[in-house]
Amino acid sequence: MSVGHTTVTTPPLVESCGDGEDRCGIREVLDRIGDKWSVMVVVELAQGVRRFRELQRAINGISQRMLTLTVRRLERDGLVTRTVYPTVPPQVEYELTPMGHSLTHLVKALADWSAGHHEAIAESRRRWDAANPGSHVR
Amino acid sequence: MSVGHTTVTTPPLVESCGDGEDRCGIREVLDRIGDKWSVMVVVELAQGVRRFRELQRAINGISQRMLTLTVRRLERDGLVTRTVYPTVPPQVEYELTPMGHSLTHLVKALADWSAGHHEAIAESRRRWDAANPGSHVR
DNA sequence: CAGGATCCGATCCGATACTG
């Protein structure tokens, strides 16, 4: 029990964060899955092997360019394999690696937290926006 | 066991993702904590109440402007409370709300996954970059 | 101390056109 005037402080969430060098490595993940499309690709590939066009059709709104960039970066990071079959027309299959699959647990946790709080967040935003009309924040 | 020529497909990771409307709500979280500084602020505030300058000193490299914007958005979403003491000079304290604290679990999971895979990712990148010299990806 | 306002370069991303 903390008594008296001492400041209540919980132990660090992670070793050393907040430094510009990202020692805790969180930024590294966020730079990969924090972008606009990576999570969607991971979610889709979590259901099985997919071809390029299949991915594009499944992920509403993604452009050809962004899908290419996204799967390439996921491949570079070892989260996705890219298999080219020398047929005509060409056929390319994408699949999660074991590391990619381990990431789906995190994505699931993300989705669960979202589902559990997005209503409270929306409500908070409504109140804040009503209390701060014409704010540049948002 | 799946036998024969049927495609192996695992059940959906989340209900309905991949649509432009983000029904699974993942984007909502990512739009908040996926930016450059929010996670760092949450990590710092997970340790206790902080004043504006304390946050800025703790988070290496963050500009005044971005700290302001970041805490304002966190406040708007109901993850952080902002308490102004009408003293001179002014004193403003930031603190995680219960919802903000619940988010730290997710951040912890993020940090753990990062720590467990960042070496494998770095290695994968080295190999990919060596195999794809002069690529525009990255 | 805790910001608000402004300027401006960097990056992201969509649209479009072209290719093996």
Next chain:
DNA sequence: CAGTATCGGATCGGATCCTG
């Protein structure tokens, strides 16, 4: 089908100056 290449608008974020 599965890309690559290029252009341009929008957004992000840093630097700087100013204020109660």
